[in-house]
Amino acid sequence: MKKNVFISILLVGLLGVLAACGSSSASSTDGERTITLGYFPNINHVPAMVAKAEGYYQEQLGDNITIEYKTFPDGSSFMTALKTGEIEAGLVGPGPAMNHYTTGTDVKIIAGGSTGGTVVLARDGSGIETVEDIAGKTFITPRVGCTHDVQFETYMKEAGITSNRTGGSMSQATGKPAQYEALFESGEIDVAVAPEPWASVLHQEAGAHVIIGADEVSFGQTLPASVLVTSGDMVEQDSEMIQQIVDAHKQAITFINENPEEAKEITITDIEEETGQALSKEVIDGAWGNIGFTYEVNANEVQAFGDSSYDLKFLKEQPDFSDLIDTQFID
Template identity: 75%
Template structure:
């Protein structure tokens, strides 16, 4: 009797675990969409999602019968896990996580661009680093191993200076951490260099006196590589292209709003980042950050492939990638 009860309890627990790993219940039993969840990161490369959220563009496109939910993520790995498990239907992520997951068989497609630029490399005040040539033996931080910013930085260092990280036998020491924590990491001298997406690069300059050693236009693909891309699963694209078109339309509306109303977009950004991270950024920081970012829904496929090739060269990827089917531009053409 006790064994039977134990088995039944385990069965119930396992069923609960499966339910917890399931989707966000975007559709009901009849297959009708009831809720759409959009993911993004609380940084300036993801402003289109913040604007679409604040201005209600997804609600306008999808209609009042569909509940719209937003989820923020600390890094690309968490975002991609949410996409794979159906926790989100679409959202903005760096091209690095999208490409890395695509090469391992994840059902993901880039359906629009989000932004370009915004990756800045800064040295901690007191680190003794004056130029990128001084980085041998120094510790640098990126949000994640193999993330967009990491690949941009390591590509630049290898191609321009012949310098690599200890991960592949080089001189630079790599660590990772959320960009919102970079200021504390500088102040406690845990790292020497930050590979920082905006607005955290501007925060480091203002709050710690950090020195820019590689700016957003100098770092590899600084003006051409998408800094964020809008992605969805291939399954959702195939099963509900009308839904995907509406999601892309809302994203395009947000991109147009940013171009036409930059000051309002900056206010939205300040408020959203404060809400999601608890950190209130100054207008000065946002203004400085804005200068390093471009917002576009177009995607440079050549830059994406070159980025992937370099990821392979740097041993972030195990096989030479082919991204000819990763980008699906039918919804922006």
């Protein structure tokens, strides 16, 4: 009798383990699910802000889906969240997506989000007036090897100036873009490689000088500045939900391009809620001119960017991104 009871308990426990192993990264109860979408509080990620504010995600996914949102300060923390199942999808810079893909992370770029938006500025009083003056100075980016970092260092290498990471003279610091103004004021850094709208904040409110414009920096007008990503497992296991997320994303981009003033107001509100910083309409207007919004992805530019990341020693091996991009949801 005791033996039969023990076997029954063992079977119940085993079934529980098997059920847990088969569950999705999104929580579900009686047909209802909770999914989490990620993005950054900057202008390259406006499609996520608009889709959230206008209810496009909810409209596409349906009432049985509870949607939660999580913002990130940099691509590394975003990619960690994607790997661990903390988020199901979201917007991130192409650099982190590529870097993590090369180390075996299960990630798929399923749509573009924006282009442009990376500006290089010098602190007032730094003595920097030209690109050549940056040699020997300290620059800041959100993260080592992030999209903005690769764009800047590619440009600088072509000018014959490299960072001390690769034997050159420039020193690098990293930090949240919303903190760059304070770092300029303290004199801790000389050059900021800033995504919008923080570039416009530095220019308009801190008196920083634009040294390399968004249309000049490497890959500035051709590389996706943000991409919509998910995991390959999500694509295989729940392609219907991924299609719904992409459809909401496309709705948002259409809204942005047709209603820029309304999109700007949404951006100002969302950034203040997420960062506590209230940006003026003038700052947003200035930043908007450096950004383009599209869900298309240029695979050749993604590969060229990856090759440059390898050349700059951010990647250990020559990358092959032929399987990174999946355009089935936007075609």
